[in-house]
Amino acid sequence: MANKYEVRVKKVFDKISSSSEAFLITNMKNIRYLTGFKGSFGIVLLTEKNFFLFIDFRYFEQAKKESACEIIFFKDSWIETISRVIEELQIKKLSFEVTCTYDTFLKLKESLKVELIPQHYVVENVRKFKEIEEIKNIQEAIKIAENAFLETKELIREGVTEKIIAKTLENKIKEYSDTLPFPVIVASGENSSMPHWRYSDRKLKKGDFVIIDWGAEYNGYFCDMTRTFIIKEASEKQKEIYKIVQNANIQAIKACGSDTLAKEIDAAARNLIKQFDYGDNFGHATGHGVGLDIHEFPKINAQSEEIIKPGMIFTIEPGIYIEGFGGVRIEDMVVVKENSVEILTNLSKELEIL
Ligand SMILES: [Mn+2]
Known part of the structure; x- marks a missing residue:
């Protein structure tokens, strides 16, 4: 039996899989919905086989306790850590949430060697059906x-x-x-x-x-x-x-x-x-x-x-x-x-x- 987080993650991934290989999720309510993590900063990377939550020192221990996914620690710069993981996974097309800040968007654009695919309210549209x-x-x-x-x-x-x-x-x-x-x-x-x-x-x-x-x-x-x-x-x-x-x-x-x-x-x-x-x-x-x-x-x-x-x-x-x-x-x-x-x-x- 898949747990509730696995069910939610599968629904979300199915909606982006035709246009990209991975989904970067930045909205904190969406992250709470998909992972259980209740902190105020983290970034999720979802691929067909991987489900990562990038976390800094402030939330590392909390995230390990609360989250249904693999935690990746980053020290100074989340973008460098995510960039490295995306290269290791050989991701070419990356979906991102249009609700991310412009600053985040610029960081993605400047640092990642991927094609960025904007996604409009994918997780929010799964969230509207309540369990x-x-x-x-x-x-x-x-x-x-x-x-x-x-x-x-x-x-x-x-x-x-x-x-x-x-x-x-x-x-x-x-x-x-x-x-x-x-x-x-x-x-x-x-x-x-x-x-x-x-x-x-x-x-x-x-x-x-x-x-x-x-x-x-x-x-x-x-x-x-x-x-x-x-x-x-x-x-x-x-x-x-x-x-x-x-x-x-x-x-x-x-x-x-x-x-x-x-x-x-x-x-x-x-x-x-x-x-x-x-x-x-x-x-x-x-x-x-x-x-x-x-x-x-x-x-x-x-x-x-x-x-x-x-x-x-x-x-x-x-x-x-x-x-x-x-x-x-x-x-x-x-x-x-x-x-x-x-x-x-x-x-x-x-x-x-x-
Ligand atoms: Mn009202």
Whole structure:
């Protein structure tokens, strides 16, 4: 039985083998996915028969413990060491990730006697199909995020600042997560029309929308969720806008079956919002994949030709934002199964007036 790393590596190599003999992988999340190594610097070289991780002194011992591949130590210059190995293996065509830095690209170009083949998001496109273990990690991250939120929820009331809510929630997440996937967003009143507001010393007031967007991490895997509340008293217009966003979220999730195009899921949310003349107030994508990165494939936007398949995990997060008035966003995570879609987020999305 091949272990999970062997399975992943084979999938990746199969995608580049027709154009090159070897693949140099520089993205650290991709390296973690393929080898298990959790450090912040290393480079992988993959050939049909070899699977090397180049590591310096800082991570050498850690890499030996964590990694599913052969470790090659380099002292001063990774490019010299890789260059030597590539010559020994007589590699002529070498694939590299287009996401590497320009500096790295120049080093490859100047030092290696190979033809360089650019590869666009090969590992990322394997990563978008989650294994059972990865789904469990994400579900665990969701539990952490939801519990942290429920322990913070009593603070969401008139007179409390955005900052106190955000910091409290972040601290509770950090009790169980090694890292935050992104800084918590608490956007109240007029701040809530800015989709990626962070927080301020603004105190929550009666009649405010309050958008809270947060996530957690478990075993390297992230989750992402958003809920919107109203403080004390809701106007008819606020209730109407909330209902539209809630329905857009529900309709988009219903559209999430296997074999649909990602842009059809986006359209399910966007068309509903357009029907109520708020099309211009929903300027971002409907969703994005989540895994080792907080934003990954598949993209759920109006252009995305991605065919949705079982194992994909992504967010559904329509919103309406009106400058000077406020905004609403409701974000869930879903996993696509053979014949169904399962909502991973457990929190209620009924309007709550706090
Ligand atoms: Mn999101």
